Amino acid sequence: MRKIIELKNITKSFDGEVVLDNISLDIYDNEFITLLGPSGCGKTTTLRIIGGFETPDCGDVIFMGEDIKDVPPYKRNVNTVFQRYALFPHLNVFENVAFSLREKKVPKDEIKRKVTEMLSLVALKGFEKRSVTSLSGGQQQRVAIARALVNQPKVLLLDEPLAALDLKLRKDMQVELKNIQKATGITFVFVTHDQEEALSMSDTVVVMSEGRIQQIGTPVDIYNEPTNAFVADFIGESNILDGVMLEDRKVAFAGHVFDCVDAGFAKREPVDVVVRPEDVDIVPEDKGQLQGVVTSVTFLGVHYEIIVDIKGFKWMIQTTDFCDVDEKIGLYIEPDAIHIMKKSEYSGMFGDYSTYSDEMEEIGEVEIGELAEYEEQEAAPAESETEK
């Protein structure tokens, strides 16, 4: 695959505050790449640097082998779908889509042909004469996509394009976007803070936090092999524990020695251990590697989500077997369900469910800002309780 965009050691600050800290990223032809991270981590800024709306303080932006750091947006072969669409209210649907063609002085009949073709691609045939302000959110979204694609850019930048849509429409648009990307073969750089969306749509996921890239990989890699506690926690649910690597393929955590599949750590190296909630088996108390008490049970349709207290550390487990609150159970973890990570600055900040409740989860999903607060609260007890 051919590299189409390379970001090299990009740093950017606003008013003395570092927003992007030495970011390097390669984007390949035909790829659906997603920038994923909590609010304020610098996703939009990264996108705006690619689009030409911000200039990095240092570092290079390479587009098909050429440095385009000083090329203005209107000369870049890149188009953007803006966060709130930014359709021109004074123009109708046809004219919005035709905008860039008119700027390029494309002949009239060709404009008509291209715009019609684009509108049918996004399923908006017959809407040509409608005013964009009279369209629903999903329709405006599709006009914005058509407007950006009609120019046949090499790269399409999409800044949280689905954030304003309701859940059902969002799912439909996810499929539709993916189809459009496959049909046109254009590289999509997609920004979201919804991890599910990122995993389901992307070829490559870039996890960002606090202006730095934490991990780049396929959705499966990112989910199965997170590089640190931040990624493990941000992508899906995880129990993250303090552990010690005894030797290759042997790790101690939660007061027990487990077999695992990871190797290459120093002897007795402190590590973070990730166990996904769906990878824990519930067994009778005497057969388990760990023993604990069920403290809460939530029925979620496909499975139960239970919180188990094991020596003060609250584990989340997803299971189809019913357990009662206060029941004593044993836990069994397969060696390949244990993922070992090097210690990082995020160690001890995530992965304990001691303050977990459904209500908080709901707040967290809606408002990322509050999630951060919740995680801060969570971090304090996690530190003291996991020391052993």
Added chain:
Amino acid sequence: MKRASKIYTALVMVFLFAPIAILLVFSFNDAKSLSVFSGFSLHWYRELFRDDETLKAVRNTLVLAVSAALISTAMGTAAAVGMNRMRNKVLRQTMDSVTNIPMINPDIITGISLMLMFVFVGRLFGAATSLNFGTMLIAHITFCLPYVILQVLPKLQQMDKALPEAAMDLGCTPLRAFFKAELPEIMPGVITGLIMAFTLSLDDFVISYFTSGNGFQTLPIRIYNMTKKTVTPKMYALATIIFFVILTLLLISNLYDEDEVQKRRAARQIRKASKEAKT
């Protein structure tokens, strides 16, 4: 109670419009009398249009008002765009207050200070009479500017900041992006600003009085000079015409009020949608 409030409203109306009504009636008076209406005639209007000096003042006023309105609208819009783009909050707020000063400043002070400046600068360059059409135009632009900014700035703030960026993304240079994406959005504000500047300039007496010279006379100054001699009904005719011109402008500017524009836009859309639904 209801009756009392009706009477009250009627009284207010009488107080507001009686002077204008009297003016209007007596401008059509046959005779010169101010107390007896002796018959309808267009005599004073004919008289008015024969008065070359006054007609010249009318022309001066219009030329001045149109130029002042156009220039201050262009400058004010540009200033508003610049102020809106300022990232520094303190600087932006300072600019905001500074531009408002001419608005709250009494006209007479603005007038005197402008005159002083023109004379001072004129002397500096050794001109004998420094007050002319040019100085008056500058003066009028000065006091119109803040009103234009006041009309345009809120429209810019309401606008989606991404619009000009979207235009640039689609191939416009920054300047073209302004005309293609930003200007259509703030147009209601620009038009209201233009009309406001025009009426303000037409209306102004105090500042014009201090900054006019070299035989250049605007209508308010001409009227003032005429009243120093004798008041003839010719002036009632003139005042009546001015009143209706201003009234028309006011109505147009109200029509351009954004709410109105939006309401009409929405209504049109509903009508269109219902038509589509039927077919």
